[in-house]
Amino acid sequence: MPDAQVIGVDLGGTAIKLARIRFDGTVLAEAQCPTPQPAVPGAVTMALCEVIEQIDPEHAAKAVGIGLPGPMDAAARVARVCINLPGWEDVPLADWLESRINRRVTLANDGNCAVVGEAWLGAARGVDDVVLLTLGTGVGGGVLLRGELFTGHNGAAAEPGLIGIQPDGPACNSGNRGSLEQFASITGLRRLCDRDPRELSAEADAGDPVALEVWSRYGERLGCGVASLVYMLTPQLVLLGGGLAGAAHHFLPSVRREVESRVQAVSREGLRIEAACLGNGAGRLGAARLALQRLNGMMAPD
Known part of the structure; x- marks a missing residue:
């Protein structure tokens, strides 16, 4: 399915960076917005909803992968803790977002997203x-x-x-x-x-x-x-x-x-x-790759 699309998000302490990405890794659209301060879960959830709709108003992407600074649960649904973000303990972010944006959501550690991105299309x-x-x-x-x-x-x-x-x-x-x-x-x-x-x-x-x-x-x-x-x-x-x-x-x-x-x-x-060679794009690329793998059962071509 070469025309399949997914949104990859890199959620950091100061900025939210995201891109709408095709199955083969081609970036079709990208955006960035400041992370709300303080970066409490509710404010971040609303900011994510707004910027996802902004980058994909036609709902061309059916899934969203989000990289966060901390560990997830084994099902990739709950942010267990985000060490440098206030109030992030066992936050069911995937459930919160899915009910608002009508797209499937999967979570991952941002470092894991970066290594997956580099392995897909980068230095690894x-x-x-x-x-x-x-x-x-x-x-x-x-x-x-x-x-x-x-x-x-x-x-x-x-x-x-x-x-x-x-x-x-x-x-x-x-x-x-x-x-x-x-x-x-x-x-x-x-x-x-x-x-x-x-x-x-x-x-x-x-x-x-x-x-x-x-x-x-x-x-x-x-x-x-x-x-x-x-x-x-x-x-x-x-x-x-x-x-x-x-x-x-x-x-x-x-x-x-x-x-x-x-x-x-x-x-x-x-x-x-x-x-590494993908710079700040590695995290969102890897988040998109994981969303394709985990949620749609699809594997991007090597």
Whole structure:
């Protein structure tokens, strides 16, 4: 069914990004709106209803996939918790939306959506074992094992940004301390140098030694977390996405050095660590792909 359409949504703490996408991954229309503040469930639900109708007034899309920053239930209907959004605990978002927009809805972790998008049409295409980290306001991610999305026995896996790397480190909204997120997010970068990441990247592009050193130290901390993930999952590919990945050329070398120094050769044999290639479009693309798979029983062509 090459003319089938679905809507993919990436719900973040500051913006809602969505696209109406054809079965083959072609983006037919796209939109973005600010996430209501505070981003409580009711306000977000109404904002989603409005922007979905805006992008698809003719109801050409029969299904909606939504990526959120947190784990879903195993049925992909309930947002169990969204760590950085207020009031998001066991929110039946799929039920709420379906009764209002008259389209089928499925939910997924936003990091899972990103890795599915990259595997479909991005840097992970054709790779079976992949770990993706999204580096931004927080650190999310997703895991593919043997070509299948790994979500654990109750749908809550994987949260690679929440692994601990420093027992007495900064407190995390998850309840952990010293999580990878506290060192590899924008907040973590600002602990090294309180500058806007785009400015810091531009300064490094111009050869500023202080900026280059900051990115190198950032890469070391990120590499420490990546090393633990490599030991656990031995992927073929680690992808770095999210807003900070635009500066990956500055910190990838130190990430790779750190992983090489921490991980024994047999556990990193054949490993590649690269920047993702779909940018902010990966999440909504993956959400659309999952909606096609889960709700319509359709598989997009390889």
